[in-house]
Amino acid sequence: MPFGLYLHIPYCFSKCRYCDFYSRPGARGVPPEYTDALLRELARHTGGEPLRPDTIYFGGGTPSLLDPAAVARLIEAAQPAPGAEITLEANPETVDYNTLSAYRAAGVNRISFGVQSARDDQLRRLGRPHTARQARQALADAVRAGFERINGDIMMALPYYTQAEFDDTLALLEEGGANHISAYLLKIEPDSAFGRKPPEGLPTADQAADFYLYGVEQLEAHGYRQYEISNFARPGQEGRHNLIYWDCGDYLGLGPAAHSCVGGRRFYYPADTEAFLRGDTPPVEDGVCGAEDYLILQLRLRHGLNLAEYKRRFGKEFTPRQRAFLDQCARQGYARFNGETLALTPAGMIVQNSILVELI
Incomplete structure (x- = not known):
């Protein structure tokens, strides 16, 4: 990676x-x-x-x-x-x-x-x-x-x-x-x-x-x-x-307000330039990169979310109700969903937050 x-x-x-x-x-x-x-x-x-x-x-x-x-x-x-x-x-x-x-x-x-x-x-x-x-x-x-x-x-x-x-x-x-x-x-x-x-x-x-x-x-x-x-x-x-970022890969961010994710662990520097210059304020822990982060970020991409990879990484699967919702999104032109990959169309990206509410 x-x-x-x-x-x-x-x-x-x-x-x-x-x-x-x-x-x-x-x-x-x-x-x-x-x-x-x-x-x-x-x-x-x-x-x-x-x-x-x-x-x-x-x-x-x-x-x-x-x-x-x-x-x-x-x-x-x-x-x-x-x-x-x-x-x-x-x-x-x-x-x-x-x-x-x-x-x-x-x-x-x-x-x-x-x-x-x-x-x-x-x-x-x-x-x-x-x-x-x-x-x-x-x-x-x-x-x-x-x-x-x-x-x-x-x-x-x-x-x-x-x-x-x-x-x-x-x-x-x-x-x-x-x-x-x-x-x-x-x-x-x-x-x-x-x-x-x-x-x-x-x-x-x-x-x-x-x-x-x-x-x-x-x-x-x-x-x-x-x-x-x-x-x-x-x-x-x-x-x-x-x-x-969008593939939930590893990156190191340096500087005030810079965020990092290394080995699934998130941390960031406080938004304080003077403290960064002094070097007396260590990065702040910010949780882990999990299934929700991956879902949100993958649906920003036109190639979308591969359901098999989602399950392999996080053990997550969509419920029958969620799949029915995604079928409805596809019929209405907001997504492409073939049972293996979920990808939002440009129209779906406009209402991405509403779609995510149903999936998270």
């Missing part, structure tokens, strides 16, 4: 209005002592032995505030396996050809841009500090720097959203060389600026569902195959790191 390493970079220029991830806005870079803290924790978890992860993911925050030399130090310390996927999230306004070339030379082989929209008025509304022109330039610079694996994010069902805005954003990413796209609906989180003061012009739940189905249809038509509820890729370009 593949093993993943997640490195959380909590620093960012400013907090986007929809964001409730743990981050520290107002930064213009990542202090060297934070890199040192990541290296310290990596050594603590491995006892100084090579970790040899199959994937490394720099997430944030804004990982592209990291100096490329720091990225190189972290990759070298992890000693990834041959052919490892190494992803770095980047905001378009924080990179240019030189920094992207330096990231590529450091060992990063997959870049993920938070584009979100091709409309500058929408980007301002979201609190994104980049423009559509900067996003186009960042994509062009990434291709020129030698990146062959490029992801771009699209947010749907934004204030005053239209299908034309989706089309423009898809065109920006496709023309820019993205071979993987993460496309997801805006979710108003209580602890975000939008949660405290919701924006005007939000679509209804039914309108948001229609935008999602339209997005799936258009992405598939442009050659981006849906393999997970919010992820679409050209053949062979699926994100290997996140697949470890």
Whole structure:
């Protein structure tokens, strides 16, 4: 089974209005002592032995505030396996050809841009500090720097959203060389600026569902195959790191608010950067990865849940009542269920929570 390493970079220029991830806005870079803290924790978890992860993911925050030399130090310390996927999230306004070339030379082989929209008025509304022109330039610079694996994010069902805005954003990413796209609906989180003061012009739940189905249809038509509820890729370009999460595999997360699951045991670091820098707050135990986690995560994937594997791992089987419910879901177009595999359709993914309520 593949093993993943997640490195959380909590620093960012400013907090986007929809964001409730743990981050520290107002930064213009990542202090060297934070890199040192990541290296310290990596050594603590491995006892100084090579970790040899199959994937490394720099997430944030804004990982592209990291100096490329720091990225190189972290990759070298992890000693990834041959052919490892190494992803770095980047905001378009924080990179240019030189920094992207330096990231590529450091060992990063997959870049993920938070584009979100091709409309500058929408980007301002979201609190994104980049423009559509900067996003186009960042994509062009990434291709020129030698990146062959490029992801771009699209947010749907934004204030005053239209299908034309989706089309423009898809065109920006496709023309820019993205071979993987993460496309997801805006979710108003209580602890975000939008949660405290919701924006005007939000679509209804039914309108948001229609935008999602339209997005799936258009992405598939442009050659981006849906393999997970919010992820679409050209053949062979699926994100290997996140697949470890969805398959309940092993991964180590380092940094404040970073979560891990190793050998079925879950733990996380408290959301406190100062404590992480000091190294005096150990990870918090968070239970185990069980049958419910596996069921929820597998139903995010288009290939769905294999019932024989579900039984082999957890000794679980669906009851006759649950099977009858799944047959009904299949008749109504929400799922594909042949008695051996349960896979949700795009329409079923919209109502996934309701389906899970019947199965858990």
